[in-house]
Amino acid sequence: AQKITQTQPGMFVQEKEAVTLDCTYDTSDPSYGLFWYKQPSSGEMIFLIYQGSYDQQNATEGRYSLNFQKARKSANLVISASQLGDSAMYFCAMREGRDSGYSTLTFGKGTMLLVSP
């Protein structure tokens, strides 16, 4: 079974609007971390935001916020006030096994976001 599922292959949004990118995950480990990365057309991977499984509040970083619903095992990325530069591929990722000191980062297959003027 896939550990990270991103069901939206592509999303379109108009500039200045908000957009939500979906991510669901599957783990039986009580301790894990959830990450979002951005990959623009130039190819580099840029870390955006992190949410820990024990965090009580949703993570926020500037225009990025993470809508964390633990019971539903979802970790959706919300981008407010979209900009043209937000057009990119977005990856959700999970790291398990914090307490054991072992972890590997598993990625979803990504969502391509296109922001139009």
Place this chain on the structure above:
Amino acid sequence: EAQVTQNPRYLITVTGKKLTVTCSQNMNHEYMSWYRQDPGLGLRQIYYSMNVEVTDKGDVPEGYKVSRKEKRNFPLILESPSPNQTSLYFCASSLSGIGDSPLHFGNGTRLTVT
């Protein structure tokens, strides 16, 4: 500037010719890893290292070797490259190997094996 540096950015080679992709980080990170990215398959982990002299296989280790003799360097070695290893490769590092450490990525190496 804190960064992960991998070289080369682009590499075209022929089947069977040994090659090495270098990776170096200047952040004193303990954890380093190699991923490959292929269309429709996302990023898949090849090998990772929790610390110096400690390496382990990821999801797709076949055909690859790594070594971690120094903390800052984690080269990826393809002893006998084949066309199915044509891919975009990323080196990444994090402060530690536990859940709350984000991975910092290099800029990628696009490898073509003919």
